[in-house]
Amino acid sequence: MFRKTVLQEGVTLYVRNTKQFKTINLSIKFKSDLNVDKNANRAVLANVMQDSNAVYRSQSEFQRALDTLYGTVYYTDVSKRGDVHILSVNTECVNDEYLKEQGVFEEVLNLMRVVLFEPNFENGSFAEDVVQREKRVVKERIRSVYDDKTRYAQKRMLELMRPDQPASISAYGNESAVDQISAESLTNAYNDMLASDEVDIYVVGDINEDELIQKISSLIGLKARTIDRAVEEVSAPDVKEVRNVREKQEMKQGKLQVGYQTPITFTHPDFIKMQVANGVLGGFAHSKLFMNVREKESMAYYVNSAYAAHYGIIYVLAGIDAELEEKAVKLIEEQLEAMRNGEISDLEITQTVALLSNSIRSSFDSAKGQIEVFDQYKQLDEHFNADNLISKWATVTKEDVTKMASNIKMELVYLLSGREATE
């Protein structure tokens, strides 16, 4: 679906020409290994690169220039996938065809060159006041997870299950790692990123592919680099018995997180089957969890399962009355046990495959979706497209799903709840 051009060793351009959208999307992804200090530096770096540059020295100047380019969106973000850290520089502008003036995309391309190669330096490094300000902003972002109880419960579950491992390390690092950052360390992180990261550049929109490939390769002059990334080894702890952890805050609802381990990871040949198994369990509104825990028992408004394939983790999350924890866990485990015993109807498989297919096709209806899904799946198949994946889901049988369910083992029950509820 994307036309691939290797610009340099380790620097690859993926272009997709389509009339589907009224805008052109460009995303440049810098990929490196995960560790707390590096993540922290890159989180702050992303903010600093979004703030200003050598041409537009302040955020407001920069923002005014973007607004004038018909509300061109420009933002950076950091994320992680498996044991890879990703800093993305993203932009989206309106295709000239829809505007009364021409040349907007040309200017935006040029802006991207500025953003990448002409940082807001003072005496060879990032401006100290900007660095200090953005350190504070990133620290506040890290801290704010506490205020979103659902996210917080999920974070705690991962920390308890896989302490200090990629599964639980934040793409923003942590507060003390952010504290250690100086203008100098940030400048080093920036230079290191440009020199040695794996770089994937994506462009989606109504463009002339040949012209664009020419332009990007002359604008974005990154040198060749050797990418030597070890294949991730996921090691799950040996579970003798299920851990139960309860924590309390001032809140009303109980946030239940049940963590399971599975040896079937993203690169495992059975990955496709496990996606279907997770869908049967709790991915959708026809799934066992929704039908039995919500509709039949009316215990929860939300109850679903998620498959963190890169980490070999499946987890169930539900918002419940904290006093009903035991009953909820029992009901959840009963759904899995039913699957292990082969109590799966043909209808459940049909529905799940149909909805997985719908969801991947739907995600291709946005440029961002095309970029993100392809970027993930190209690791499995360079020629990835939705139809390939859908045809594989279609071959998954009831027996496969039964077998997958026996490869899901409970590890942790975590409940975050209000202080009054049980004390």
Added chain:
Amino acid sequence: MMEKITFENLQETLYHEKLENGLDVYVLPKRGFSKTYVTFTTKYGSIDSVFVPRGKEEMVRVPDGIAHFLEHKMFEKEEGDVFQKFGENGASANAFTSYTRTSYLFSTTEKLYDNTKVLLDFVQQPYFTEQTVEKEKGIIGQEITMYEDNPDWRLYLGTIQNLYKQHPIHIDILGTYESIDKITADHLYECYETFYHPSNMVFFAIGAVDPEEMIEFVKKDQSAKTFSEPEEVVRDKHEEPSEAGIPAKTINMDVTKPKFSYGMKCDRTNLSGDELLRQELAVSLAMDILFGRSSDFYSKAYAEGWIDESYGYEFNLEKSFGFAVINSDTEHMDELEQLIKTTIQSTAGNWSISDEDLERARKKRIGQLMRSLNSIEYIANQFTHYLFNDMNLFDILPVLEQLDGNDLKEAFGTIADPKSHTVFKITPAGQAK
């Protein structure tokens, strides 16, 4: 007869037909899209709890939260859960209730007409029993609890509740534990019969869809069903004084950083159609200029650390209510409040928005609109929202192009009176006064 409306600048063509039973059917094909998104929406939301039931003469009041409760219960039928049917046909279904509408929807990449049939049938065949109604109270109770634990939602709702004294927008869409407990199957039937008549509804299909075929399909389906005569629903008039109900309020929650919100009530909401659209866009542009990321306000507040990444602002306007909200997490509530007030007062008192600012804001909004038109979900939901207020989503572009400085000045005046403003704060547990 089917009408075809072309918006050349946007390269979009919209197809419309009003059916005999009063149902408005709209179809917008989008090239290159693999999915189709279909919504079926009634002009009935949480603020419609006082009305004259169909076939009666007197106004009645039903328990708060009933429109949302009804939305939940539409999915359960005698033969089981509607999600099962959609799932079987590969469609992802959902619904939502807002202050003014209830929308049922699905998206699919296969079996479009099978799914459309499921949608039309489940929304047009109510099935409520005392038993299924009772069962739902546990689920919605958990939904209410979930929102109560969400500080950002509490901040938003708290601001609206401060602003509005009488208008039912100050009541939570979900209702309360007490109000939903009073809901019966009879209530649901009464509301259903009144508000779910096709003449009070809009059907919108967008994406991979053939307009003639779809309109024909819906027409056939509707003519095979029997409906009573179209009748205008008589709803309560929503009176509201211009000053804010509560000028300031603080609650505490288990958060790490205080949350601050500044609300501004609009005193010109008795509008519809083109006037309403102009008013909405003019206030929004003024807000962009004064409080957007390129504003002097933003530079100052961000540099001082008075706002952070949670900062946001918005303006909402419908017939009968309108308000602007500015919010951020902050350790500097007083400084932030003062800066917002100064910005508003100096603008209102001594109009200082330049033509250059206006042009830039206009361009930004045009770009934003173009970006939004990539999303079929956005188009379907916003089109219906605008339609219910007698506006057309696709008129935004021409109206944006016409607005001048005087329009902005006049429009901003409708939210600038300090007496119609409020402040809502959430402080970390233990700190509230």
